[in-house]
Amino acid sequence: MTNVLILGANGQIARLAEQQLLDDTDNKLTLFLRNKDRLSVHNESRETLFEGDATSEADLEKAMQGQDIVYANLGNRSIEQQAKAVVAAMDKAGLKRLIWISTLGIYDEVPGNFGKWNHQMLDGGYLETYGAAAKVIEGSDLDYTIIRPAWLSNKDIVSYEFTHKGEDFKGTEVSRKSIADVVVKLIQKPDQEVRESIGVNQPNTDGDKPSFY
Numbered sequence: 001m002t003n004v005l006i007l008g009a010n011g012q013i014a015r016l017a018e019q020q021l022l023d024d025t026d027n028k029l030t031l032f033l034r035n036k037d038r039l040s041v042h043n044e045s046r047e048t049l050f051e052g053d054a055t056s057e058a059d060l061e062k063a064m065q066g067q068d069i070v071y072a073n074l075g076n077r078s079i080e081q082q083a084k085a086v087v088a089a090m091d092k093a094g095l096k097r098l099i100w101i102s103t104l105g106i107y108d109e110v111p112g113n114f115g116k117w118n119h120q121m122l123d124g125g126y127l128e129t130y131g132a133a134a135k136v137i138e139g140s141d142l143d144y145t146i147i148r149p150a151w152l153s154n155k156d157i158v159s160y161e162f163t164h165k166g167e168d169f170k171g172t173e174v175s176r177k178s179i180a181d182v183v184v185k186l187i188q189k190p191d192q193e194v195r196e197s198i199g200v201n202q203p204n205t206d207g208d209k210p211s212f213y
């Protein structure tokens with residue numbers, strides 16, 4: 001049994017991962033979010049709600065007590081501050097394994113017309129802040145995996161492939177269900193993709209932009 005802390009537990013991917021972890025593992029989950037009234041537990045014997053601020057090192061360190069793995073499903077313009085708080089709190093709590101959701105394009109790794117379109121859509125604060133947060137994670141001594149999803153869909157499909165930092169990104173889209181599956185697989189096999197930044201896309205979705213745009 002593994003104790004997993006899910007930061008940003010009310011996010012769509014986090015909720016999918018939560019359900020899959022309940023279905024496929026015997027792990028115990030701590031669901032961390034700013035307002036715990038927004039979320040209900042599915043299994044009271046295996047889940048605990050924790051209300052806290054992901055920019056607060058103190059809140060994070062308290063939530064991290066007794067945990068084995070931290071899965072961060074955070075976002076917004078405070079993402080760099082959140083990354084700094086998570087790294088500091090994990091260091092203080094003696095935790096090493098971190099799974100961190102980021103976004104495609106933070107290394108300017110998306111080629112061709114899709115890369116140009118991605119910049120047009122995400123420049124002006126989003127790519128810059130997520131890139132800065134990734135630098136914080138990569139500059140730490142944690143056993144991190146950074147996940148860089150393609151553009152997200154709600155398709156009921158689990159189909160994905162990886163690229164790694166330094167490689168051109170593939171595809172244009174991926175389902176949230178697929179990203180949740182990646183997270184769960186990494187929790188089940190925490191020695192995989194350690195200190196790696198992985199791009200995740202659905203195969204055969206190359207194009208100038210995602211199919212839903």
